[in-house]
Amino acid sequence: MENAIRRTHRYEFKKPDLESLRNLGRMVKNPEHFRNRYGYLLNILRTNVDEGLINTLVQFYDPLYHCFTFSDYQLVPTLEEYSHWVGLPVLDQVPFHGLEPGPKIPAIANALHLEIADIKNKFITRAGLQCLPYNFLYQKATICFERSETDAFEAILALLIYGIVLFPNVDKFVDMNAIQIFLTQNPVPTLLADTYVSIHERTDKERGTIVCCAPLLHIWITSHLPRPKVKPEYLPWSQKLMTLTPNDIVWFNPTCDPELIIDSCGDFNNVPLLGTRGGISYSPVLARRQFGFYMEMKPVYLILDRDFFLYKKDDANQRAQFKKAWYSIIRKDRNQLGNRSVIAHEAYVKWVIDRANKWKMPYPRQRLVTSTVSAIPLPLPPESLEGYQKQLDIERRENSMWEVKYRKKKQEYDTVKNLLDQQIQANCKEKNENARLKASIQRKEDFLDKICPGRKKRRMDLFNGPHLDSEE
Template sequence: MALLPLTPTLWNLTLPYMQSVVRKTHRYKFKKPDLESLRKLGKRLKNLGHFRNRYGRLLDILKTDVDEGLINTFIQFYDPVYHCFTFQDYQILPTLEEYSYWVGLPILDEVPFPGLERTPKIPVIAKTFHLELSDMKKGLDTKDGIQGLTFNYLYQKATTFAEKSDASAFETIFALLIYGIVLFPNVDNFVDINAIQIFLTQNPVPTLLADTYYSIHERIDKKRGVILCCTSLLHTWITSHLPCPKIGEECRPWSEKIMNLTPNDIDWYNPAYDTGVIIDHCGDFNNVPLLGRQGGISLNPIMARRQFRYPMKMKPLYIFLSSEFFSYEKDAKNLKDQFVKAWSSIVKLDRNQLRTRESAMWEGKYRKKEQEYDTLKNLLDQQIQANRQEKEENIRLRAALQKKEDFLDRVCPGRKKRRMDLCDGPHSDFED
């Protein structure tokens, strides 16, 4: 796969309201799932390759040790206007393509959760996870108003299947535990029906990214609370762009490390997640509408051009972006249905289209700037002409005045001397 050259030109992307502002920080909380129990259970896997082929890179996510200090610091730079992380000289944001790579699963060309699908019925759940219907009812529970299966019940069933060497059943329940406890955390030690439903759709990436954006956006607005998203994935994404391991070895607070980074320090591009195609927008939206477990929020891929070897060459304030954000409980504009409809028309762009689009965009901007230049030039030419005419008029008036003076001197000899004597003579105030 041929790589496009990375253009070195980069706008200073600092937004007006980001300049010379003392940032007030807030500390947020995160769910702390029982990773050790799941890691211990993961050692019972007999065929790691088979599990990865079925469920992606769940084991890598499970093995990730999260640095809450790093995430807390990074979140302070979230930009609620552009839905990205804005620093002094650059902006960066997690994309669908990056999350797809780190999860190890593709983004399906269909409406993601929660779209048109119905809540799965209990018999369907039992059959999918190799459970007896009568036995599964022992693990059913309702917590915080949502139905699901308890962690202890699923953990016990996974252990039993492992002891019986039922690899397929074990892998299925083990993967579900990771979905409910790590990828889509909610109530502690509980796999709720949303996580089960997302597992069944086999298209978790859009929801994972939506939960990340939505929860951060909501907590930033409230300036406190628990951020409900997969922190392991967010941590992995952040560190993938940092100049590791150097930055991790420095004995300084994360705030100092992050603030001192420049665009040249950032590891912008990883060919591993570049499939040559990106989701640019959906339906009538000029961006990508994401649906999470609690609400919807828009993703702006145009802000991530440099992460795909297409450096942004214009400041964000010149880009028209819609910034949708809503909760399912307060959706007066019926945005959820609009988001669902938009996902029925996914628009993807490859490198050639991106290049063409960039060229067309810049050609349009060049023509606009050229028109502005011509307008200003005409105004300047008019001003220069007016100044020239004024100067010529002043010269003409001075010449006429001088001509008059010369004429008066000829007809009234000594006029100039008498005038000078009047000016130079003693003033009446000084007379004795």
């Protein structure tokens, strides 16, 4: 087993001062109304980020497969998960890609429910972008709140969250990129792209500040971590993550169970993402268990290392290729994703272990790793090796029995489903035949009534007149 450790690096995350913005968020009188219009922005705003956790998480970033690779499993931020935690759908349109000129002042004023004069001449250039000052927007939001102008207050608050929390760039300013994304009402693809692009770029340079929505990344990773039933003793996150087994991970969240997932776009075998500063891709194949499906064999032809570029260095014009791909979104439904299960095929786990050994873990291993069963914590005393081997044999047999039971249950389910389908078809056929006969009889009755004068009246009298028994 490879025991070498990869060198770790210290990264910073963009940390805007959120206290005054949180105070503004507390002024929302109807959170449900705000949520229906702008998603879970208030939840993201209130999230306290554990910097130790996300700094440790970044150490596991795998630049070859654009995911987080641990000892024997991988985690992949996906569009569907980010959409769930943001509370907004991924729209069927090309995401923000910074090609079009910025929106005109009338469009911005209309979206904020303000007069054009309110924001005219308020834009300032910072870092090469037109920006609105935070203090100006904060003051406007306060005035709208005092005047009970709810729509304007909520719109300005949402824009502030976009510019300061979701897409932080220039301190104390909301830049034009954030404004454009706010107007599209489709922030999720850009949010995920910025997360990947910034982590990929910084880990490649082994230094610097990661500029993305840190609260959303924190929400995503904690959703997959087990929650201790009792208050645990303090341990560094490096040790906590290195002791987790695939059985400890919360793979599937029932509240995040999309009918369809975006599997690829255009000519790409993966999902290309366009952010505010560049593009990158990720592979939903590696996220099967996060959608509640069985991870089958190891991925084939999984090549992602070339799918990364910065707009300022896009010599191959990849931005145009990424944009074109989003005109052909390919989705898969539950029937196409395979069997419901969060376990993984042995071949896939072996592939992950080989990758982890080749890429090297950033921290010392805290447990044994196996491709067939969950590992147990180290150190393991020599006298327990025989018992451990017996445990492995037992769990292998249990896994085998589980697979047999699963196949049997699936066969039973398919049999019952086929019988029900046949019965439904038979019932429909019988219903249609009855309707046909009823219509035929009615046509004959109408024909007889037509050629036999008085027949219809006698028939009506027969059914509507007094019964013979009553006459007696």
